[in-house]
Amino acid sequence: TEVGLLAQQRFPGGVDCTPEHHYDYAPALAATQAAVAAGASVIYEAAFQHDGVLAALDILVRDGDGWIAVEVKSSTRVKEQFVEDAALQYHVITASGVALNAMHVMVIDTSYLRQGAVDVQRLFKLEDVTGQVRAMQPEVQARIAELKAVVQAEAEPVVGIGAHCDTPYACDFKGHCWAHIPAKGSVLELTNAREKQWELYARGIVLMKDIPAEEPLYTSQSRQVDGWRYDRSIVEGERIRAWLGELRYPLHHFDFETVMPAVPLFDGTRPYQQLPFQYSLHVQTTPGAEPTHREFLGDASGDPREALVQQLLQDIGPEGDLLAYNASFERACLRGLARDLPQHAPALLALAERVKDLETPFKKGWYYVPAMNGQSSIKAVLPALVPALSYADLEVQEGMMASLRFAQLLRGEYTGDMEQLRRDLLAYCKMDTLAMVKVLGVLEGV
Missing domain, CATH: 3.30.420.10 (Ribonuclease H-like superfamily/Ribonuclease H)
Incomplete structure (x- = not known):
């Protein structure tokens, strides 16, 4: 992406290990190992693997005897899920034998005002998340073990639908797990009512027309429910x-x-x-x-x-x-x-x-x-x-x-x-x- 390429200019002269074909990471893994061994000072799209877990990193910068990992986001702030991603990257990279002195997330700085050519030093800002990702390592390892067990199981996990299906992003399996939810008229379409939707669903109420008449609702919600219940x-x-x-x-x-x-x-x-x-x-x-x-x-x-x-x-x-x-x-x-x-x-x-x-x-x-x-x-x-x-x-x-x-x-x-x-x-x-x-x-x- 444009943001990713400009971020590389913040750390110029790197070795590019981007795989030729998306998801074909074997060449990227080999190229990364070769770049590290050859003494490269900066590596772009570095790839690492440990115990069946793959991690790709936007920028790896040599720092004395170790390295600084930089993950680039087009967001304007460091979100919780970015830190979680960085924690997994930190685990895989360090477990594969590369010493990380620091882990940074690089985001867009909205205070930057362009005058002339784009100034990559001011377009981006770095946030050090090293302490956070190190503290999360026991949780990361436990989560990896849990997910491996899911993958290896013969039956799909028995997990009810909920707000987690869209947090922080929509799940790829939503169409499968939500097959019993009607395309129109479910309580999960109730307007301005994220918590209320799931509260009703947990009580076994799937359709808006089945919401009890005495249920406390906002005026806009009552209009919506009455529309389904009475075609009003x-x-x-x-x-x-x-x-x-x-x-x-x-x-x-x-x-x-x-x-x-x-x-x-x-x-x-x-x-x-x-x-x-x-x-x-x-x-x-x-x-x-x-x-x-x-x-x-x-x-x-x-x-x-x-x-x-x-x-x-x-x-x-x-x-x-x-x-x-x-x-x-x-x-x-x-x-x-x-x-x-x-x-x-x-x-x-x-x-x-x-x-x-x-x-x-x-x-x-x-x-x-x-x-x-x-x-x-x-x-x-x-x-x-x-x-x-x-x-x-x-x-x-x-x-x-x-x-x-x-x-x-x-x-x-x-x-x-x-x-x-x-x-x-x-x-x-x-x-x-x-x-x-x-x-x-x-x-x-x-």
């Missing part, structure tokens, strides 16, 4: 109409797409900073009017923000509200642009004050249908209210894919048809704001 919808017309009456026209249905690169791409930006590169606008002059469409997509030749803001300020006039879905995101983007482009700050901050949230009637429960299944996101609301409008036929179907593809364009890594990708990105963002027009139309019909 909620339409609070008076509140919806009052909210609609406060919208000021021309109404600008508005959506940003952003990239959040771990490694800053442009001067004046930080790791994981939100950088808007695209927007879509559907503008209605009056309630129910046929919308006109406007859009922007950066050309990927450099920082797109100045050109985006210039066109945005032309496309949105001084009158009318901006309507976004989960509007806190669009407000944050506008305020971030105002911070980074101070010459446009007054106009951008004025736009941020005009943003209203289309999610409000759904989040507050004024409009609810069972198909929403307790959710108020556009991905839940659109198919429930406007099933004919679907992202299924689009090549780009969600924001993460749009962000990934544009980041590839910016870094010159995209190998497909660039013009087709631009068309796909424009079609996706246009669908986002068209969906808002259609959802608003449903609300106007109550």
Whole structure:
């Protein structure tokens, strides 16, 4: 990865032991042994094996008569699971005969501000976890023995499902162990209720419709359960109409797409900073009017923000509200642009004050249908209210894919048809704001 390669520059001149084929670690093990024996000062992707357990390490740095192990993460902080991983690496490496003086986890430093070429000394920060991983060694050895027993057993372990199935990551066997859980309507879909879900399941309640009527639930949860139990919808017309009456026209249905690169791409930006590169606008002059469409997509030749803001300020006039879905995101983007482009700050901050949230009637429960299944996101609301409008036929179907593809364009890594990708990105963002027009139309019909 880009982060991994830059991390190697922090310790330059290393011997690369990366296996040619993923999971084919025999050559990597041999290359690592050879590099250690030859007196290498730095080794990349070092591989070690002890008693049937394999460990691969991002960077191994010679330190006097011993070594310092460095594991690289694209995270901005050292998480508990990173330390657990490091403890296993420490066990395997030291047991294979390599003396480790220290174990470090290297993460991204969000305080780094890029100016000129990427400064790998400031992009990363090292955290010494040596004391923690040494203290965990008895636990690591016991865990290895336990897992070996599981692998060698003739029958699968009898372990009930629970929160551990997704902690810290989703288990590969979840589809097998969860086969008895219905795809829809289980208590494990109860909204905002992680502990409550498992409490109900432990009592033998699998379906939401079987939750006792006297069970204490939040209002949003009761809406969801009643939807399954009674197929009950909620339409609070008076509140919806009052909210609609406060919208000021021309109404600008508005959506940003952003990239959040771990490694800053442009001067004046930080790791994981939100950088808007695209927007879509559907503008209605009056309630129910046929919308006109406007859009922007950066050309990927450099920082797109100045050109985006210039066109945005032309496309949105001084009158009318901006309507976004989960509007806190669009407000944050506008305020971030105002911070980074101070010459446009007054106009951008004025736009941020005009943003209203289309999610409000759904989040507050004024409009609810069972198909929403307790959710108020556009991905839940659109198919429930406007099933004919679907992202299924689009090549780009969600924001993460749009962000990934544009980041590839910016870094010159995209190998497909660039013009087709631009068309796909424009079609996706246009669908986002068209969906808002259609959802608003449903609300106007109550």
